[in-house]
Amino acid sequence: MLAAWQGVLDRHGELFEPIEPNASLAIVGRRAAMAVCDPVPMLVWVREEERMTVRAGEFSGYQGLASDLLLVANDGTMEAALAAEEPLRAIKRELRIGGMRFMVLRRREELREHGWEDFLEWLGMPFLGTCR
């Protein structure tokens, strides 16, 4: 799983170029996504000097999370995305139809400083707000 996601991130390196070193995005299953919960496995995409890398981590609730962003995925959604022809586009599609949801753990200014603006816009998240 880690290696497969690493391959995906490497193929889309240009998307993560603006992101500052150490900035990260966590991915956790929806059933575990509570304000406080027992530690459960999660994926973390962390920007290192050269590229975005995939690591395994533990999720214990929103408050203890050091990442900038959290993707909460329905059961099987990440696996299905990985099996898709274009996994990142599959994530984008799932966000739109509700199979995943995005949570923002930092203020807008911090996200901008950490270089997430382009990636969030690419995912279809209106960085400067919307009304529909």
Add this chain to the structure above:
Amino acid sequence: MSDLRTLFSPGRLGRYATRNLIKYGACCVSNYNTRDGFITPRELARTRVIAGTGCGIITNQGAYPDPRGEGKAYFRQIALFDDKFLPQFETIARYIHDAGSVAIQQILHAGRYGGIDLGYCVQPSVVPQTLPHFRPPREMSKDDIQRCISEHVDAAKRAIKAGFDGVEVTSFMGYLLASFNSKFTNQRTDEYGGSIENRGRFMRELIDAVKQALPEHPLVVRLSGAELMDQWGGNSEDECFELMKQAADAGVDMISVTVGWQEAPESSIGRDVAPGHWNYLAQRAKKTCPKTPIAFGNRLPSPVMANECLARGEFDFWEVCRPLLADPELVHKAAAGRLDEVRPCIGSLNCLSRLFRDLPYSCTMNPALGHEVEPEYAITQTAVKKRVMVIGAGPAGMEYAITAAKRGHAVTVYERHARIGGNLHAFASHDLARPEDLMGVVRHYEVMAKKLGVEVKLNTEANAKLMRSLLHQYDVCVVAAGSRIDLTAYAGIEGHERLVDALAVAHGRVQAGGRVVILGGGKIGLVLGESLRKSGAEVTIVEREKRIGGDVMPTFKWRHTTWVEELGIRVYTSARLQRVSAEGAVILDAKGKETMLAADMVIAAAPRKANHELFTEFEWVVDELHGCGDALMPRGLDAAIHEGYRLGVRI
């Protein structure tokens, strides 16, 4: 009037009689006020116009009730946490009463979307935001809840003291009470969380406290009929109606039914939603709470449709806001049987777009909105009647023409094509959202030009020869000739002569299909690409910038990116054209990689160039020469209409 009999029949809110069944809804905060919550002369002037709209009930925009600003969602939102704010509220209540309407003051604690000056927001539980422009959450304690109820009661008392007849509290859109009601944001384990009974407790206690404090004054609560957050763990529609029943049982005097949270992933009020789409929610509210008056108006801009719904007993009051921002005379025109003169709300959501940039709201269709305090924006009779020629019957030219005609000038419009509307007509005919809305703008200009005696000469190209033949017939010439695709920008590119002008396709002069490459992912390229894809073409968009939709209204950018995904349009960003051949287009990306895109047609949809050559041609043949809209610089509908109007009130 006779056609809209039900709409104009008298109604009742608590002990107050209303002259009709129309409620002006406080749908937006104006952002016209001071940073510390005081109402400004600009706001008072706007509110005076709103008071005169003829609605039976007028709701003044939401004020935050707490001195800390936790409830404050918007940059220049008004406040009601202290008596120091009262003088201006008294003025507004007086305006509304003088106009014969019932005055309601909304209290808006934004909760999850609040704390704009604080760097945090308050919520039932720490559930992070799903959009980046809000603040990180803090959980409210039980003491915080009681203090918040008390602040709402104090704000409600102040509103009544200022002369308002009743108050409205907000439990919709994801604001504070809504976030307690919703199981998405409420993960508490005390008596304010868990079951739907517990989640609604804060709302019921607040309603009860306000009613106990002000038993003689009507209390309105705005509630979601659908949060549109159910996929994200929010309330189902069934749960929304259960909460509505709780509010009715708690003793509210009216329920205003709304749709959607700010974080909802789908449209609720945008122009991609058909008018009447949400009416079923109001019907269900009426059935759920038959003894409580129901107000409704989400995506219901038509007084005719509202009248029909009221006549069928689907709800009790038509709640309307944005259509009255677009045309404050809407109700009067409807009453006088002059609906054809109404300046339509096109649902562009320009108003809300600007709020998220912390700007005062404005309206695409009503350039005077927010400028009521400035005499320079008023249409006054001209001191010198002039003969005016307008070149171009697009939105800028037509807006100028009808404004100038209202002032008393004799206006003739020259249009080289066979119809008015300019490029808006082409744009509307390819729009996937609601072409009827955009065409409504064209129809409005047709009707008003006729009523105001503006002469429109179609199929007449304005050029130097025409001007020589008209020498001294006009005092003023206004160049509103719009813009074009600048094909000369591709002159150095091999095969550039094969490029097809996007506007030629959009106007129907060239038929496109098969494999199409569109150069330019701005609004022209996107609208055309989506339309061609929907008709079966295989479409690829090539954009020089990092992202598509750079010139699209912020509220609609997501809509285009979603359509692009859903329709399967291929997009290359940070890429430019290298050469064109019979086989297609070769593009070059930012890393220097060439890609061949097979195509039957390569369409240039960018860059745009102003049609301003006539300024030079006409400089010495007419007394006054002016310009407006895209002829000065290519932009969009909003700038075209606003500039046409501003020039119209000035000359």
